Amino acid sequence: MAYSIMLDAGHGGQDPGAVYKGRQEKDDNLKLALAVGKILEDNGINVSYTRTTDVYQTPFEKAQLANQAGVDYFISFHRNSSSKDNQYNGVEVLVYDKSGIKYQMAENIVGALGELGFREIGVKERPGLVVLRRTKMPALLIETGFINSDEDNKLFDEKFDQIARSIAEAILGTLDQETVEEPLYYRVQTGSFRKRENADRMLYQLLEKGYPAFLLHENGLYKVQTGAYQQIGNAVNMEQRLRDDGYSTVIVTR
Ligand SMILES: [Zn+2]
Known part of the structure; x- marks a missing residue:
């Protein structure tokens, strides 16, 4: 522009x-x-x-x-x-x-x-x-x-x-x-781990179930997040789906 x-x-x-x-x-x-x-x-x-x-x-x-x-x-x-x-x-x-x-x-x-x-x-x-x-x-x-x-x-x-x-x-x-400057994204986080293998386990489980999950290494922690959305409503929908599936979640921005 x-x-x-x-x-x-x-x-x-x-x-x-x-x-x-x-x-x-x-x-x-x-x-x-x-x-x-x-x-x-x-x-x-x-x-x-x-x-x-x-x-x-x-x-x-x-x-x-x-x-x-x-x-x-x-x-x-x-x-x-x-x-x-x-x-x-x-x-x-x-x-x-x-x-x-x-x-x-x-x-x-x-x-x-x-x-x-x-x-x-x-x-x-x-x-x-x-x-x-x-x-x-x-x-x-x-x-x-x-x-x-x-x-x-x-x-x-x-x-x-x-x-x-x-x-x-x-x-x-x-x-x-x-x-x-990147646009603000809302990400649904399902877990945060010190050990990579624990994060990997959750990541593969989510991917197997068809979730758009990914791993982020930040401040010494391996964070498993599912989806990055510009609309918070979409993040809330994903959070609901994950909770219904038994995950505890938190929405983070980054
Ligand atoms: Zn002047």
């Missing part, structure tokens, strides 16, 4: 975002959003943007664009700022709450940027932010260093291509994990 992601270059137009020594956050945000988007597109993601030029949008309009497009993810690019110049440095990723795949993705992005030399401030919950609150899909806001930190700007400029690649790879890596 191809994922769709909307990238948002924070601020724009009459809203420059944070400014430091003539450097405007909106420009850094756009440059990075476009660079990350290019890599994501090359990797089969359907990428869209809230803006590709220097135009103004309210945060609410940005969230609306994502909702109207019905994308799977929304990722907003920003740079941080502190009240005093060169007071702070480091990267953080903001999320509505620390749950689900967006949180995992946020952690992966922070870690990837940390490997490039940024201080890892971490992942923070910011439920009040409009682009996180009003978007209907998992949403992240990446603060790629402080714009009023000379140290962070040096990293941003000198390692720009690596930064774009690292963020894109963290996103893609998180999506891969989700894709390979």
Whole structure:
């Protein structure tokens, strides 16, 4: 399945975002959003943007664009700022709450940027932010260093291509994990044994009777299970059949 992601270059137009020594956050945000988007597109993601030029949008309009497009993810690019110049440095990723795949993705992005030399401030919950609150899909806001930190700007400029690649790879890596994640199965377990021969005895007995039994070696135990079902109702039916047949059973998920 191809994922769709909307990238948002924070601020724009009459809203420059944070400014430091003539450097405007909106420009850094756009440059990075476009660079990350290019890599994501090359990797089969359907990428869209809230803006590709220097135009103004309210945060609410940005969230609306994502909702109207019905994308799977929304990722907003920003740079941080502190009240005093060169007071702070480091990267953080903001999320509505620390749950689900967006949180995992946020952690992966922070870690990837940390490997490039940024201080890892971490992942923070910011439920009040409009682009996180009003978007209907998992949403992240990446603060790629402080714009009023000379140290962070040096990293941003000198390692720009690596930064774009690292963020894109963290996103893609998180999506891969989700894709390979196995669906939940309900399995009916009829026995759990330390000795393999005891498990085998039960397994062969069940197979002889026509049950779809199999053996699982897990945490030092040989487990005999019968059937793997995505619908719990099917597992319950199998459990009933086995109990009628004299087995004691338990339904496990794995
Ligand atoms: Zn900003």
